[in-house]
Amino acid sequence: MTRSNPIRTAVAALAAGTLMSTAACGLGGSGAGDAKEAERTGKVAGGITFRTLQLKPTFTGYVQAVIDAFEKKYPEVKVNWEDVPGDGYNEKLVADAQAGALPDVVNLSTDSFQLLGDRGLLADVAKLDGDTAGQYVPGAWEQFKLPGKGDSVYAYPWYVTPEILTYNRELFERSGLDPAVPPTSVEQFFDYAEQIAARSGGQYSAFMADPKGRLPGDWQKMGVPLLSPAKDRFTFDTDKAVEWVERMKDLYAKGAMPKESLLKSDDINQLYGGGKLVFGPGSPGFVKDIKRNAPQVYAKTQVAGAVTGRLGHIGIYAQSLGIRKDTEHPDAAAEFAKWVTNGPNQVEFSRRATIYPSNAQGLADPFFSDRGDGKDAETLARAVGADQLKSAALDANTPVQWTNQVGDAVVREVQKAIKGEQDARTAVKKAEEAANRLLADAARP
Amino acid sequence: MTADSGLPHRTWWTPYLFLAPGLAMVLLFSLWPFVNTVILSFTDARILRGGGFVGLDNYRRAFADPDFWVATGNSVLYLLVVVPCLVLLPLALAVLVQARIPGIGFFRSAFYTPVIASAVVVGLIWQWVLRSDGLVNTVFRRLHLVSEPVPFLTDSTMLLVSAMIVTVWKGLGYYMVFYLAALGNVPASLHEAAAIDGAGPVRRFFSITVPQVKPMMLLVGTFSAISALRVFTEIYILGGESGGPGGGARTLPFLIRQVGLGFSGETGYASAVSILLFLLTLVFSLLGRRLTKGDET
Numbered sequence: 001m002t003r004s005n006p007i008r009t010a011v012a013a014l015a016a017g018t019l020m021s022t023a024a025c026g027l028g029g030s031g032a033g034d035a036k037e038a039e040r041t042g043k044v045a046g047g048i049t050f051r052t053l054q055l056k057p058t059f060t061g062y063v064q065a066v067i068d069a070f071e072k073k074y075p076e077v078k079v080n081w082e083d084v085p086g087d088g089y090n091e092k093l094v095a096d097a098q099a100g101a102l103p104d105v106v107n108l109s110t111d112s113f114q115l116l117g118d119r120g121l122l123a124d125v126a127k128l129d130g131d132t133a134g135q136y137v138p139g140a141w142e143q144f145k146l147p148g149k150g151d152s153v154y155a156y157p158w159y160v161t162p163e164i165l166t167y168n169r170e171l172f173e174r175s176g177l178d179p180a181v182p183p184t185s186v187e188q189f190f191d192y193a194e195q196i197a198a199r200s201g202g203q204y205s206a207f208m209a210d211p212k213g214r215l216p217g218d219w220q221k222m223g224v225p226l227l228s229p230a231k232d233r234f235t236f237d238t239d240k241a242v243e244w245v246e247r248m249k250d251l252y253a254k255g256a257m258p259k260e261s262l263l264k265s266d267d268i269n270q271l272y273g274g275g276k277l278v279f280g281p282g283s284p285g286f287v288k289d290i291k292r293n294a295p296q297v298y299a300k301t302q303v304a305g306a307v308t309g310r311l312g313h314i315g316i317y318a319q320s321l322g323i324r325k326d327t328e329h330p331d332a333a334a335e336f337a338k339w340v341t342n343g344p345n346q347v348e349f350s351r352r353a354t355i356y357p358s359n360a361q362g363l364a365d366p367f368f369s370d371r372g373d374g375k376d377a378e379t380l381a382r383a384v385g386a387d388q389l390k391s392a393a394l395d396a397n398t399p400v401q402w403t404n405q406v407g408d409a410v411v412r413e414v415q416k417a418i419k420g421e422q423d424a425r426t427a428v429k430k431a432e433e434a435a436n437r438l439l440a441d442a443a444r445p
Numbered sequence: 446m447t448a449d450s451g452l453p454h455r456t457w458w459t460p461y462l463f464l465a466p467g468l469a470m471v472l473l474f475s476l477w478p479f480v481n482t483v484i485l486s487f488t489d490a491r492i493l494r495g496g497g498f499v500g501l502d503n504y505r506r507a508f509a510d511p512d513f514w515v516a517t518g519n520s521v522l523y524l525l526v527v528v529p530c531l532v533l534l535p536l537a538l539a540v541l542v543q544a545r546i547p548g549i550g551f552f553r554s555a556f557y558t559p560v561i562a563s564a565v566v567v568g569l570i571w572q573w574v575l576r577s578d579g580l581v582n583t584v585f586r587r588l589h590l591v592s593e594p595v596p597f598l599t600d601s602t603m604l605l606v607s608a609m610i611v612t613v614w615k616g617l618g619y620y621m622v623f624y625l626a627a628l629g630n631v632p633a634s635l636h637e638a639a640a641i642d643g644a645g646p647v648r649r650f651f652s653i654t655v656p657q658v659k660p661m662m663l664l665v666g667t668f669s670a671i672s673a674l675r676v677f678t679e680i681y682i683l684g685g686e687s688g689g690p691g692g693g694a695r696t697l698p699f700l701i702r703q704v705g706l707g708f709s710g711e712t713g714y715a716s717a718v719s720i721l722l723f724l725l726t727l728v729f730s731l732l733g734r735r736l737t738k739g740d741e742t
Contacts, residue, residue, distance in 0.1 A: 090708065097493055115708040119493045212687070259577040259599050263685035403709040408687065416691035419599070442709060 038330035040128060045076035046329030048336060049103035053319075056083040062352055070339045077332045097121055104327040105337050108155055108320045114400050116322060117146050117154040123323040126153040128334045135342070139316040139394050140358040147231065147400060155320035156337045157358035159349060162385040162392065163306040163314045166280035166287060166377075168272070170300045175199040175278070182304035186218050189307050190247045196278050197256035207279040208268050209248065209257040209418065211411045216402055218244060220395075221309030227399060233439060234401070237432040245417045245424035252418050262415055273297055282306055284381040285354040291378055301377040303384055308396070314388050315396030318358045354382075356389055363389060401439055409434040485716035492710045503717030513718065515693065516700040517725070519605060523612075523696060524673040524729065530613045531620055531669035532662050538617060539624035540654065553625075557618035564615075568682025571611050572598065575683070598683055601693025608679040608694070612672070620665045627661035628654070667733055674726050677702065697722045 055063055067079045082103065084092055090112050096102050097116060108116065116122050125144075126133065133141045133153070140157035169179040175196040183189040193206035200206075216226055216236070224240045227233070251257060258271060272280040273294035280286055280301065291298045306314050321337040323330065339345065346357030347365045357363050368386035372379035410431040417427035486503055490496030507513045542553050559567065574580045575597035582594040597607045635653050644652065655662075677698040680688055688695035688703070695703070697718065705715025 094492055094708075111708050115493060121493075259594065259596070260572075262599060262690060263687060404707045405704075405709045408692075408703065411687055412692045415687060416693075419690045421691065438709075441711070 036326050038123060038325065038327050040331050040334070042331065043076075044074045044331045044335050046332050047078040047080060048105060048327070048329050048332050049080045049082060050336065050340075051103040051106045052081070052083045053089050053107045053109070054083065054086040059349075059352060062349060066340055066345050070336055073339075074332065074335065077329075077336070079336060102324045104324050104329065104333040105340075106322050106324070107158070108322045110317060110398075111404065113144065113155055113320055113322060114146070117144075117149075121325055122154040123325045123327065123330065123333075124152040124154060125156055125323060125334065125337070126151060128323065128330060129338060132156070132338055135360060136358050137316075137360045137363055137389060137392070139392050140318050142394055143316055143318055143397070144320055155322040156341045157318040158321050158341050159346060159353075159355040160316060160318045160358045160389060161283055161285065161355055162316075162389050163282045164284055164381055164384050164388070165282060165304045165306050166272075166381070167302050167304075168275065168278050168280070168297065168300050169302045171196070171200075171204055171275070171278045172302070179302050182302075183307055184305075185309040186221050186244070186307060187247075187309075190251060193251050193256040193279075194254065197251065197254045200255070202255060204276045204278060205258050205261075205271075206251070206256040207277070208261040208271075209252055210261055210264075211248070211414045211418070212407055215407065215410060215414070216398055217315075217396070221307060221311055223310040227401060231399070231401060232443075234406075234432050234435040236435075237428050241428045242424045245414055245427055248414070249418045249420065249424065253420070262418060269293070283354075284356075284378075284385045287377050287381040288354045298377060303377050303380045305384055305388055311393075311396050313391045313393050313396060315398070316358075316389070316392040316394065317397065356386055402435075403438070403442070406435045406438050409438060482716045482719055485713050486720045487717075488713045490712040490716075492708060492712060496713050499713070503714045504721070506714060507718055507721060512692065512695070512700060513721075516695045516697045517721075519694060520674055520676075520696045520698075520722075520725070522605070523609060523676055524670055526609050527612050527616075527673045527676075528666055528669045530609075531616045532666045534613065535617050535620035535665070536624050536658065536662065538621045539628055540650065542621070543625060543628050553621075556621055559615045559617070560619045562615075564678045565682060567611060567615060568679065571607070572683060575607050599690060601689040601691065604680065604684045604689045604694040608676065608683055611679045611683070612676060616669060616672070620669070623661055623665055624658060627658040631657040663733070663736070667730075670729055670733070671726070674698075674722065674729070697725070 050067070052063065063081060063083075067081055071077055071079060090109070093102070093106070093108075093112050093116070097119070102116075102121060113122075136157045137160075140160065141153060143157065144153045144155040145151065146154060165182055167179070167182065172179045175192075176199060177192055177195060183192050189207075196204075196206040216224075219226065219236055219241055222240050222244060224238050224244075225235050228235050252259075252262065258277070261268075268277065268281050269286070269289060271277040273290055275297055280290070287298075287301065287303065290301060308314060321340060323333045323337060327333045341359060343357065343359045343361035343365075346359045346362040347367065349355065350357055350362070351367065356368065357365075363386060367382075369383055370379065371383045374380065413422075413427040413431040413434065416422045417424045422430075485496070487498055487500060488496035489499045489502070538556060542549055542556065572579070576582070577594035577596065577599070579597075581597070582591070585591045585595065595603070597603050631654060635657075636649055639649050639653055675698055676696055680694055680696060680699060684694050688699045692703075701715050701718050701722065704711050704718065
């Protein structure tokens, strides 16, 4: 009898284990989003909740000062600020939306904005506050329209982080390239990478393969039409897209990219900071990180405008503040969101973090055009980023149809081709088929 | 003093009262989500959108989905390789460190260390060991064993093998402790009697130790089967979120996460794949039961 105990325990544990593993997947599937739209009353009063994404403790002082000033201006408003860590932020948003417990004013990223907006959980701020549109840089306000929902805008644009180009000047020269002539098209970027691979002797690589980070941006910059004019199916199966895959495969084989970067890109800072990578990440925030963590490489870091290819401009990716559709205090919520995103408050925020205002008046502040002596990478990055933002346009953005799942499906096929497990043409064809299948699934009522 | 002044009378509901908290937890956090998953698997629910009943569509889709078959194949392969290793190697290790000799405590602790290390740290260490410019490849190249780095992390099959190595390495110490407990219960007199009869250490291992710890081997087999079918972390940390190039190293839990989470997550389909994983586990559990039948009596 005693001998049989472990066996019985084993069977019971197996049953419990499988039950738990399956149960963990049981996500609530109830519908959401039929809330009644709040209407303005003209009275700015009441208690509102404001949720931000990981701003404590670094920016506690700044955010609290903005809140205090607002409460001083509108004494009948009480703002309850809650800050949520980055990990699980979106999951918490989904859970709150399902429970009908969204905050009144909430910081949204591009994908969370699309989900909540699409499900009818956000207030139409163009209706709440139409006159505000002109305050933001072109494209920023339009970014928060949704396909098929007319001129409605579902969030206030907040801060922006533009794309730039960063590279190691010394490695550039060692590869026989002129640091004063950075690449401007994807094709030229690949040519440079090929030359770097040929001259590096395996000591360093040109750039991170990371297809998920490069697509669909590279294709857009090469003039590949991602979607049909009606935007109801993907059309990227073109010679240009195939050419991109072939070049990537060739460069990967020649050692232009670290082998593991085909799958993971999380060690880019370490590689660039260690002088083993020529092109760094394309964000101004990165330049600041390198200055702190790898001062020697920072001194060799050169900044230029992003590769924009045939588009000639970058996209615009603004963080935003959404208003809960059925908020009890729409006046207070709208005024507060407008307050947080106004020129002076955004400029002040940008002085403390490596971000840019989506507010036109804010972006015109001399702080963003100062190039210093033209040698300090951080100052230069700020000026280059701000300059590019002035002409940023939505056609360079990842279209809403290119969801995370579509990106994953495309990347899986492309990875196989880069590894040489299938030819480039088949990869692009299969990627388009998979993407269209997902698009059709998503469109089902 | 009367009897009434002691403990209050036991009423019919007293046992249920004691059971209630535990029962409520099980109902709420295990049973209900399970039932919910079964229901969802027959719908086309998505995140934040309640789905309609679609019958067996999700199951049909899974059977026609090449990704599902790749993931199922990988999960089963994982189980078939990892379970025998985790049943036999920790036993061998336990026999080695069972001896009461000075300093053996150090080895016992050393073998147990991977168990308490966090999965992320373990993943990072192995990544550093296995990457194309990592420790193993550098040694191989210095010794002129290979001309090109071995693609431990960038080839689907090699990635799966690497993840298996990590799982086995991490499980060795854990199951070794199980076996140490079982070995402690083997009467020394049996070994003595066998030794007097002329049995050597190998013979004693197979004729005394193995039969005596067999129930524990079955328990370890079951535990390791559960973890093998649920493997996710090792592949995710070593091979990134795509699950190897082209997703070729994805296991079933990996696939479930990929299709079910995120803002475009298909809850209904992910639930159906979860139920299929449950059925697969059930099949292996029934097989295990069949194997153990003889020992239960």
